[in-house]
Amino acid sequence: MRVITFLNQKGGVGKTTSCINLGAALSLCGFKCLLVDIDPQGNLSQSAGFDDLGDDDLTTYEVLNGEDINQAIKTKAAKASYDILTTDIRLSAGEIELINAERRNYLLRDALGKIKKSYDFILIDCPPSLNIFTLMALTAAKEVIIPVQAQYLPLKGVAQIRDTVELVKARFNPELEITGLLLTFFHANQNLDKDVLEALEQAFGDKVFKTRISQNNKLGEAPGHGKDIIEYSRRSNGSKQYQELAAELLGYETTEKREEKRDNE
Numbered sequence: 001m002r003v004i005t006f007l008n009q010k011g012g013v014g015k016t017t018s019c020i021n022l023g024a025a026l027s028l029c030g031f032k033c034l035l036v037d038i039d040p041q042g043n044l045s046q047s048a049g050f051d052d053l054g055d056d057d058l059t060t061y062e063v064l065n066g067e068d069i070n071q072a073i074k075t076k077a078a079k080a081s082y083d084i085l086t087t088d089i090r091l092s093a094g095e096i097e098l099i100n101a102e103r104r105n106y107l108l109r110d111a112l113g114k115i116k117k118s119y120d121f122i123l124i125d126c127p128p129s130l131n132i133f134t135l136m137a138l139t140a141a142k143e144v145i146i147p148v149q150a151q152y153l154p155l156k157g158v159a160q161i162r163d164t165v166e167l168v169k170a171r172f173n174p175e176l177e178i179t180g181l182l183l184t185f186f187h188a189n190q191n192l193d194k195d196v197l198e199a200l201e202q203a204f205g206d207k208v209f210k211t212r213i214s215q216n217n218k219l220g221e222a223p224g225h226g227k228d229i230i231e232y233s234r235r236s237n238g239s240k241q242y243q244e245l246a247a248e249l250l251g252y253e254t255t256e257k258r259e260e261k262r263d264n265e
Contacts (some may be wrong), residue, residue, distance in 0.1 A: 003112065003122045004179065005141035009164070010157050011128035013149040014184035016043045017219055018245075019125040021238070022145075024080035024228035025246035031120040033082040034073065036060065038108065038133045040092035044125040048076050049226025050086045060087035061094050064136075069111045078231040083119075095132050104132065105172050109140035130164060138168040143179040147213075148200065150186045150193040155200070178207060182245065186212040211245040213238070 006019045016039075023033045037044040038060050045051065053059060058072035063085065073083050098104055112122060124137045138144070144165055148158055162178065169176040181204055187193045200208045213219075219238035222229050229239045 001116050001119055001122065002143060003116075003124070003141045004143040004145055005124045005126055005137045006147065007126050007134070007138070007144050007161060007165070008147055008157070009128060009130055009134075009161060010149075014147045014182075014213060015128065016047060016125050017223070018145065018147045018182060018184065018213065018242075019123050020044055020047050021219070021229045021242040022245055022249070023082050023121070023123045024078075024230045025242045026121050026249075027082040028080040028230055028243070029246060029250065032118065033121045033123065034115070034119045035082060035084045036108075036112075036122060036124040036137075037085060037087040038091070038137050039125055039127040040087065040089055040095075040133070041127070042086070042088040042091075043223075045084065045086035045088065047223035047226070048084050048086075048228065050074060050084065051226065053086060053088050057086070059090065060085055061091040063111050064091075064094055064098060064107045069114055073115075076228075078227065080228065080230045091133070098132060105135050105139045108136040112140055134164075135168065135172070138165065138176060139172045141173075142175045143177060145179055145182055147182045147184050148196070150183050150190075150196045152192070152196070155196050158200070158203070178204075179249075180207050180209045182209050182211070182213065184213045185215045187214065188212070209245060209248055211241060211248050213241050213245070216241075 006015045008015050023035045027033045035044060058067050063069045063072050073085055075083050124141060126134045126137045146161055165176060165178055181200055183197060216238035218233040218236040219229055222232035225232055229242060233239055
């Protein structure tokens with residue numbers, strides 16, 4: 001099982017978009033995926049169509065407070081089916097309530113440990129800030145994907161993100177590693193985007209994904225319909241690019257090759 005946290009301390013860089021759509025692409029390949037929303041804004045949950053959670057719905061908040069994670073997980077029945085641990089604004093109270101909790105940073109890891117045999121991938125969407133929930137996510141994961149918008153200011157924050165990962169690795173989670181940096185809102189024909197790509201490759205080498213996510217209207221529209229890009233518009237460039245990202249993560253040339261292998265088994 002691979003547990004991957006999507007991390008960037010700046011909002012609006014495509015972090016949630018990348019988490020849900022990579023999960024959908026991996027699910028399309030036949031992998032069992034769980035998406036975990038640990039951002040009190042609940043953007044991942046809303047993007048997956050769970051934007052009307054009731055008081056009786058168990059969420060990440062209740063799981064961190066000891067409720068059974070198996071009872072909280074919901075299934076996204078779509079073209080690319082995956083499970084999701086949803087959350088909403090009630091999680092914001094946890095930042096104060098859990099501040100003195102025993103093994104605070106390990107609460108999410110302990111909860112996920114109870115279900116790890118059920119999934120091939122667990123993808124965690126962090127808040128766009130360094131707080132208690134970000135530390136929980138980094139302590140629970142073994143891998144980090146950093147979405148980076150192809151702009152100057154987001155690029156400057158990448159060094160800080162790397163320092164954060166190294167700090168968590170040293171103190172709480174020695175297995176944590178940066179798997180890759182993902183360029184988002186990328187325009188291949190613009191000089192600034194090329195400069196950002198070059199700067200990332202100089203700093204991180206082959207840690208920069210070869211797949212780039214371009215700005216795509218369908219990617220922006222899908223969350224408003226409560227759908228990932230594969231369910232919303234499978235033939236769009238955004239869908240193809242996230243399938244290419246899944247293939248790159250898996251080590252396949254295309255996700256179609258993975259699907260062909262699965263069909264022949």
